[in-house]
Amino acid sequence: MALQDIYPTALRLLGRPVLVVGGGPVAARRAKGLLDAGAEVTVVAPVASPALRELADAGLLAWEQRDYRSSDVDGVWFVQTATGVSEVDAQVAADAEAQRIWCVNASDHESSAAWTPAVAVVEDVKIAVNAGGDPRRAMALRDAVATALETGDLPLRRHRRVSTGSTTGSVALVGGGPGDTGLITVRGRRLLAQADVVVADRLGPRELLKDLAPDVRVIEVGKTPGHHPVPQLEINRILVDEALAGNRVVRLKGGDPYVLGRGGEEAEFCRQNGVEVEVVPGVTSAISVPAAAGIPVTHRGLAKGFSVVTGHEELAEVPARPDHTVILLMGVAKLRGSAAALAAAGMPLDTPVGIVENGYMPEQRVTIGTLESIADQAEASGVANPAVVVIGDVVRVSPYAPEHFKTADYSTLTPNKPRAAAL
Known part of the structure; x- marks a missing residue:
């Protein structure tokens, strides 16, 4: 199987029956992933690993303690074979192929009808990486992409509104530290990468604003000693109004929001007006x-x-x-x-x-x-x-x-x- 032969997609297996053939560590990992996807999992194996037995004892999956039968594939949506015995895995794959059921053959990735990618989840984003049949390479790439998303080096921002029953957005008061871009927290950097609107101070890591997508609005509210072009009450109103319009708002502040930064006033005003607010501490300039x-x-x-x-x-x-x-x-x-x-x-x-x-x-x-x-x-x-x-x-x-x-x-x-x- 060449990489060009693959059509990447995502299966929605919630409530659908799937079959795992095998009882070892690989089968346990695949069963756990399928359970996480909401599938109804049946495992067929004469012997099961402690991890699989624990899932069965908890009632999370069904374990058939016996050898595989061709009829086991009847009525399932997806098959994962991982017995470690190539002849058995090949038979399972052939039975699934005959019924036009997608099957991952852990013994022979070249002839397998489907591949299981290396997967990571960052918030509501699922990363799946195939790397030409090289699982360690795929895991290394997956980890690198996940880290870049978690640290805000890759854009995690939504471009399509997700219907949650509420049109209200959110506000994050992010302490940006004294100004160097390397001194903002990982959490603050990630929230900035997700923002629809950034309400920015004069101080803090201003260079990060250059990395925002072109359609992210930056509202400048910076103050200098004795000169407050945007009064604090107006800043409070901006935060609430933008959040009520459904936006993810980041209030990017220098230092720490709660160290002489009036973050407490802004958080209180948001909560009083029904806006969810998160406070991300910063490296205080003090x-x-x-x-x-x-x-x-x-x-x-x-x-x-x-x-x-x-x-x-x-x-x-x-x-x-x-x-x-x-x-x-x-x-x-x-x-x-x-x-x-x-x-x-x-x-x-x-x-x-x-x-x-x-x-x-x-x-x-x-x-x-x-x-x-x-x-x-x-x-x-x-x-x-x-x-x-x-x-x-x-x-x-x-x-x-x-x-x-x-x-x-x-x-x-x-x-x-x-x-x-x-x-």
Whole structure:
């Protein structure tokens, strides 16, 4: 049988009788697949494997404990033979052929009337691969295609509406991470590949928008500090209106939807209006962007806790100690006032401060100073959002830190003892 001789199709066997001849592991796998398809399975074999006996004992299939008879093919829709005895398999195949019943002959794939492909299921998509009679090759290709679908590298989006009795679509609040396309979660990437409408922030993995199909609508709702062209209430309404129109909507946000991202408000509004909503966590910029500059938000011997606030929030309640890391999001515009507030609360003026602009992006830039100097440094070098400000002794760990900062770095093996300066 040549590959060109094959006409690919899919059988709907729900409620239809099928026959499996053989009782070994191959027969058990084929019987399980046929049961998954809803078929009424009868197995004929003198001896059955434990897996087959378990299915029979559970009442999921009928097991005839005997040798095969030609009459066993009467009235069935499909036959799978896997006895391991080529003469028996050939007889089953010939009997099925005589009655014009499709039969898979596991002993002789070349003369078999039908082939069983390597199969995988991703959501409601079933992948079936034939590879010229080479099962290992087919399995490798199947796994590669399934992985590409699961990760969103292949389009999983529906183009034909599926009737479910409801015309309402759905909303997914997807955290896209700090901007690098490799830092979105697998789940987020897959949902983006399925989207009919994407409601996009200014930040996040914007490059992924270029991979969307031409008919996927992208609605831009990005904000900049002090400039909100699309108010939050309008964003909420867009999500609900698009979902009620039957669309799969992805709200693509930078960072994490639930870390200063107003994701909670959007999810609540969707649920109040009868729209199903899923929240996909993202890599929050509060932690990931400092890491891009080699700054841990906690470090043994330096800091055991951290606080995340925006530059617009009151800092009076934040611990004003170098051993408690303070992370400011959207804090560039009010950096001078924030530094003054922390100093007034008791934070030492020589506390290290790092600013990481455009974390993980090609234009990433790191500025490091002290609580006393950082505002002047930021103004002089034109620091701008998007940026994350990190305040505390953990900044000393950064490879970007000045050498006199690093000499005060603490060992992770002997905390509270300064490392000796490198020679």
